Amino acid sequence: MSAPTASADDGTSTTTPTLELRDVNKSFGAVQVLHGVSMKVYPGQVTALVGDNGAGKSTLIKSIAGIHAIDAGEFLFEGRPVTVAGPREAAALGIEVVYQDLALCDNLDVVQNMFLGRERRNGILLDEASMEQAARDTLTKLSVRTLKSVRQLVSSLSGGQRQTVAIAKAVLWESKLVILDEPTAALGVAQTRQVLDLVRRLADTGHAVVFISHNMVDVFEVADRVAALYLGRMAADVPISQVDRSQVIELITAGRSGELGLQSAVAEVGA
Amino acid sequence: MSSNTVSTTTSDKEPGGAPAGFEGDRRDDTSLGGIVRGYVDRIRGGDLGALPAVLGIVVLGILFAALRPETFLTPLNITNLLVQAVPITILAMGLVFVLLLGEIDLSAGVVSGVAAAVMAQLLAEAGAPWYVAVLAAIVTGAVIGLFTGSLVGVIGIPSFVVTLALFLGWQGVTLRLIGQGGTVPVRDPVIIGVSNQNLPVVLGWVLALAVVLVYAALQLNRLRRQRSRGLASEPTVIVVGRIVIIAAVTLGITALLSIDRALSAAVDLAGIPYAVPLVVVLLLVLTFVLGRTSFGRHVYAVGGNAEAARRAGINVTRIRVSVFVIASTLAAISGIAAASRLGSVTPGSGAGNTLLYAVGAAVIGGTSLFGGRGRVRDALLGGLVVAIIANGLGLLGVQAYLNFIITGGVLLLAASVDALARRRAAATGH
Numbered sequence: 001m002s003a004p005t006a007s008a009d010d011g012t013s014t015t016t017p018t019l020e021l022r023d024v025n026k027s028f029g030a031v032q033v034l035h036g037v038s039m040k041v042y043p044g045q046v047t048a049l050v051g052d053n054g055a056g057k058s059t060l061i062k063s064i065a066g067i068h069a070i071d072a073g074e075f076l077f078e079g080r081p082v083t084v085a086g087p088r089e090a091a092a093l094g095i096e097v098v099y100q101d102l103a104l105c106d107n108l109d110v111v112q113n114m115f116l117g118r119e120r121r122n123g124i125l126l127d128e129a130s131m132e133q134a135a136r137d138t139l140t141k142l143s144v145r146t147l148k149s150v151r152q153l154v155s156s157l158s159g160g161q162r163q164t165v166a167i168a169k170a171v172l173w174e175s176k177l178v179i180l181d182e183p184t185a186a187l188g189v190a191q192t193r194q195v196l197d198l199v200r201r202l203a204d205t206g207h208a209v210v211f212i213s214h215n216m217v218d219v220f221e222v223a224d225r226v227a228a229l230y231l232g233r234m235a236a237d238v239p240i241s242q243v244d245r246s247q248v249i250e251l252i253t254a255g256r257s258g259e260l261g262l263q264s265a266v267a268e269v270g271a
Numbered sequence: 272m273s274s275n276t277v278s279t280t281t282s283d284k285e286p287g288g289a290p291a292g293f294e295g296d297r298r299d300d301t302s303l304g305g306i307v308r309g310y311v312d313r314i315r316g317g318d319l320g321a322l323p324a325v326l327g328i329v330v331l332g333i334l335f336a337a338l339r340p341e342t343f344l345t346p347l348n349i350t351n352l353l354v355q356a357v358p359i360t361i362l363a364m365g366l367v368f369v370l371l372l373g374e375i376d377l378s379a380g381v382v383s384g385v386a387a388a389v390m391a392q393l394l395a396e397a398g399a400p401w402y403v404a405v406l407a408a409i410v411t412g413a414v415i416g417l418f419t420g421s422l423v424g425v426i427g428i429p430s431f432v433v434t435l436a437l438f439l440g441w442q443g444v445t446l447r448l449i450g451q452g453g454t455v456p457v458r459d460p461v462i463i464g465v466s467n468q469n470l471p472v473v474l475g476w477v478l479a480l481a482v483v484l485v486y487a488a489l490q491l492n493r494l495r496r497q498r499s500r501g502l503a504s505e506p507t508v509i510v511v512g513r514i515v516i517i518a519a520v521t522l523g524i525t526a527l528l529s530i531d532r533a534l535s536a537a538v539d540l541a542g543i544p545y546a547v548p549l550v551v552v553l554l555l556v557l558t559f560v561l562g563r564t565s566f567g568r569h570v571y572a573v574g575g576n577a578e579a580a581r582r583a584g585i586n587v588t589r590i591r592v593s594v595f596v597i598a599s600t601l602a603a604i605s606g607i608a609a610a611s612r613l614g615s616v617t618p619g620s621g622a623g624n625t626l627l628y629a630v631g632a633a634v635i636g637g638t639s640l641f642g643g644r645g646r647v648r649d650a651l652l653g654g655l656v657v658a659i660i661a662n663g664l665g666l667l668g669v670q671a672y673l674n675f676i677i678t679g680g681v682l683l684l685a686a687s688v689d690a691l692a693r694r695r696a697a698a699t700g701h
Contacts, residue, residue, distance in 0.1 A: 088584070103582045105575035107643035108568075116572055117583030119565040126563055132502050151503040155696060 016079040018043045018177050018208035019064065019095075024073030026056075026063055033059045035232045036073070040225075041177060046199060046209045048219040048240070051229030052252055057212055060229065061179050064210075065097045066090035078176070096170035097179040102162055106155040110147065111135040113154055114169040138172050139164075142201050146194055160191025167198055171207065178202060179210040184218055196222045216245050230255035235262050319692055323685070324636045324652035328659060335663035342666050346532040350544060352655075352662045353524075354466050357546040358383070358609040360654030362629035363636070364557055365601030367650050368594040370633055371574040373642025374423065374430040376598045377626060378415075378437035383606030384621025385441050386412045388448040390607060391455040391616040394462070401461040405607060412603025413596055415441070420595030424588045430595075438626075446618040456615045465549065466612040469542030472529045478548060479525040483518045490514055546608055550651065553601070557647040570594060574642035605629075624678065631682035632657045639689050656681075 017040040026034040033056050041047045051057050062068045064075075066084040075082055077093050084090045090097075104113050111128075114135045120127040135150050144164055147157075154162060163183050170178050180199065184192045199222050203209050213219050219226060220240065227237040228251035235251045236243070243251075243260065250257035335343040342348055362379055369376045390408035393399040399407075419437060423430045449455055457463060470478070490510050497504035525543060533540035561567035572580040573590045581587050602621075609625075610616050634640060635656050636649025660681060664674050 087582075101578075103576065103579035105572045105579050105643075107571060107575035112568060112572075116580070117569075117585045119568060121565060124564055126565060126568065129496065129500055129502055133500065149503055 015042060017041055017076070018078055019210075020074075020076040020079075021064075022074040022076070024060075024063065024075070025071045026059055026068060027071055033232050034063070034070075037229070037232070037234045039227050039234060039237050041208045041210055042225070043176070043208045044203055044206055045224035046203045046211050046222050047225040047227055048223035049210050049212045049227050049229065050214070050219060050248060050252055054231075055229040055252075056232040057229055058181075059232075061097060061181065061210065061212065064090070064177075064179060065095060091173065091175075094174060094176035095179070096173060096175040096177070098163075098166045098170050098181060098183065100181045100185065102166045104154045104162060104166060107153065109153050110150045110157075110165050113165060114138070114172055116169075118173070134172065135168070138168050141205060142168060142171065142198055144168065144198065158191060159187050160194045163187065163191075163195050164198055167195075167202065171202065171205075175207065177208045177210070179212075181212050182214070183211070184213065184215060192218065216248060219248070220245060228252055228261075230262060233262055236260050319637060319688065321637060321648070321652055323688055324649070324656055327635060327656040328652070331656065331659045331663060335659065335666065339663070339666045343663060346527055346530045347534070347540075348662070348666070349524075349527055350532060352658050353528075354544050354546055354612055355662055356654045356658030357466065357550055358605045358612065358625075359628045359632050359657055360550055360651050361553060361601055361605035361608055362625070363632035363650035363654050364553060364647050365598035365605075366629055366633050367638050367645045367647055368561075368570060369430070369598045370630075370638050370640060371570050371642060371645050372591060372594055373574055373640075374591070374594070375434065375630075375640075376419065376430065376595060377434040378419065378441055379434075379598050379602040379629065380621045380623075380626030381438055381441040381445065382412060382415050382599050382621065383602040383609065383625065384445045384616070384619075385415065385448070385606075386603030387606035387610040387616045387620050388445045388455070390462075391457050391610060392448055394457060394459050395455050401459045404459070405462070408607055409600060409603045412599045412601075412606075416596035416599025416602075417592065419599065420592030423595060424591030442618070442622055445620065445622075449616060449618045451618070454615050454617045457610050458614075462607065462611050463614060464545060464611075465608060466544060466546045469528075469540070469544050470548065472542045475525055475529060475543040478543075479521050482551065483514075483521050486517055487514045546611070549608070553604070554647055554651055561647055566590075566593075571643060574644075624675070627682060628657050628661075628678070629654075631678070631685060634682065634689055635685040639693065640686060641689070641693055653685075 019039070019041040021037055021039045023036045023038060024034055025032065025036060037056070037060060039047075039060075049057055049060070059068060063070050064084075066087045066089055069085065075084060077095075082093065084093065084095075105116065108116070111132045115131045120131050120134075132150060139147065139150065142164075146161055146164065154165065157165065167178070167180065167183070183195050183199065187195060196218060199209060199211055203224070211219075211223060223240050225238065226240050226243060226248055228235040228248060230251065233255070235255045236257075238260070243257075247257040247260060251261050255262040332344075362383060366376060366379055369379075386408040389411045390404040393404040393407055394401065415437075419430075419433060422428050422433045469475075490513065494504055494507065494510050496502075524547075528543045528547075529541055531539055531541045561570065569580065569585045569590050572583070572585060573587050577587055580590075606621055609620065629650075632653035633645065633650050634653065636646075636651070636653030638645030638649045638653075657678070660678060661674075664677065669677075
């Protein structure tokens with residue numbers, strides 16, 4: 001049974017969401033982690049995915065990325081129903097995930113990391129010139145100015161710069177949906193600023209962005225929509241203009257806030 | 272200085288619409304301070320480059336030249352030294368690939384013995400032509416590498432344990448092939464010639480000049496292309512400096528080896544031993560594989576962060592297996608070179624301190640034991656250091672016990688430098 005979610009019209013209902021999930025269920029053995037989760041992610045928008053630890057955020061993004069197969073429900077990408085059987089299929093659709101641990105090779109430079117596993121070649125030779133050009137173009141498009149050189153080793157980069165490289169790597173592949181798993185979690189003030197700016201530009205360049213964060217300041221700064229998970233149920237998926245910070249916190253901690261959120265029965269069962 | 276004018280004109284040609292940022296990519300800082308700063312930055316990053324090995328070669332060279340002025344710096348001894356360095360260097364080149372993944376191949380030395388034994392027995396017992404014997408030895412190496420690599424990469428046994436077991440096992444195989452206490456002589460003129468015959472002096476010069484010219488042309492052409500497309504490039508003075516050093520070393524060694532080094536006036540002994548161009552060819556091919564192909568890139572990636580490589584879609588198991596194949600194949604070639612120099616294969620071939628020398632060579636040259644950092648040229652530079660120590664101590668006539676202690680100490684020193692550089696890198700990483 002799907003929990004009713006508050007939905008609202010903010011003018012996006014006319015555009016096709018890049019990603020739409022309808023009543024998605026996912027269980028691991030006897031434990032049901034996702035209960036009828038529905039969610040819409042629009043192009044050009046940052047959707048903040050919030051929820052307490054164990055609410056199912058990781059499971060949800062891993063399902064979107066093709067790492068976990070969903071048990072039931074619909075998965076629509078750009079309006080078409082699709083089944084994503086693995087990470088490669090997700091990447092082929094244009095879904096890229098930047099995980100918290102970034103997965104960069106410290107001993108390689110920025111360009112080499114961005115093209116890792118998908119190097120451009122000229123016969124058997126690596127086409128360094130074209131890769132460097134493309135990496136530079138992508139970084140320029142995202143207005144990244146914090147890197148001294150695209151030939152810097154990743155080991156010499158700061159945390160914010162690493163995050164930048166990981167995000168740029170995801171964008172390089174003509175991705176349409178970029179999922180960022182707590183990109184600002186371990187960063188200082190200035191570096192958080194850089195990454196939030198980058199997240200905003202990602203949306204401004206037409207990408208659909210899912211931004212996972214525990215930090216309400218960051219969420220309200222950068223997000224257009226907010227999707228709150230509560231014990232595996234989608235408590236709300238609304239434009240950020242319709243909620244304030246305390247409401248979002250209530251949605252995260254109690255699953256409901258005033259008119260918004262899960263029916264009290266569900267919320268109380270969980271509580 | 273001419274390089275300054277070159278750099279100014281090239282930077283003027285940069286595309287006008289260049290994006291902001293990446294100012295480091297277009298910097299052509301030819302001032303001494305800028306170059307020193309860049310180098311210090313790299314050392315901070317834990318990459319000492321060729322510095323320790325070059326320093327080692329120079330210091331040890333001066334030391335032994337001072338202690339044995341009559342014998343050490345003679346053309347005859349330098350030739351001996353280079354030929355001595357060949358098997359160590361080739362073995363170390365293969366180990367660089369394994370070390371890049373943070374793995375170890377303790378069996379590489381004895382694999383060179385097995386391969387040499389196969390070759391020697393085919394030549395002596397079966398009367399096979401040299402090329403069949405050599406090919407059989409190389410195939411033996413490759414198959415052994417596939418076996419080792421599968422145990423490590425597919426089954427997942429730590430490489431230390433697998434190769435320690437094989438270190439014993441393959442010695443038994445060599446013993447079986449050669450026979451207890453036996454020695455199989457290698458008399459084939461081609462194989463003996465690799466270490467004991469020289470290129471004609473003229474041909475040596477032609478090859479040396481060709482190497483220098485092609486190297487300079489490739490380097491300058493790459494720099495020109497990078498500059499014209501606005502890509503990251505090194506300062507002109509560094510590139511030119513590198514060309515000058517390579518040219519000086521290549522031509523200097525060629526000149527030295529072209530001097531008649533015969534001890535009696537009756538014979539003529541001059542020219543580059545064939546083993547030297549063999550090493551140069553291997554160096555070029557393997558450097559190309561590691562630096563310019565996606566296979567090489569993936570080796571670095573797996574060594575740097577195997578999980579990241581796996582997520583990037585790289586077949587980590589395939590890379591693991593193939594580095595062991597490369598190491599064992601080069602071990603086989605090293606075994607052939609050693610048999611060529613000694614003129615025989617014994618049950619002890621490739622055992623004893625062979626592997627220690629080769630690992631020492633790679634590490635002294637700058638390859639990290641922790642994986643992710645290393646180049647093929649490290650094997651050459653480190654191999655020279657190890658050969659100079661062995662050669663110099665031999666000339667000094669030090670006792671065997673001291674030889675062991677000193678060589679072991681040098682390896683330990685190199686490993687300490689590696690570990691400290693790594694710690695330093697971790698400490699300065701933001």
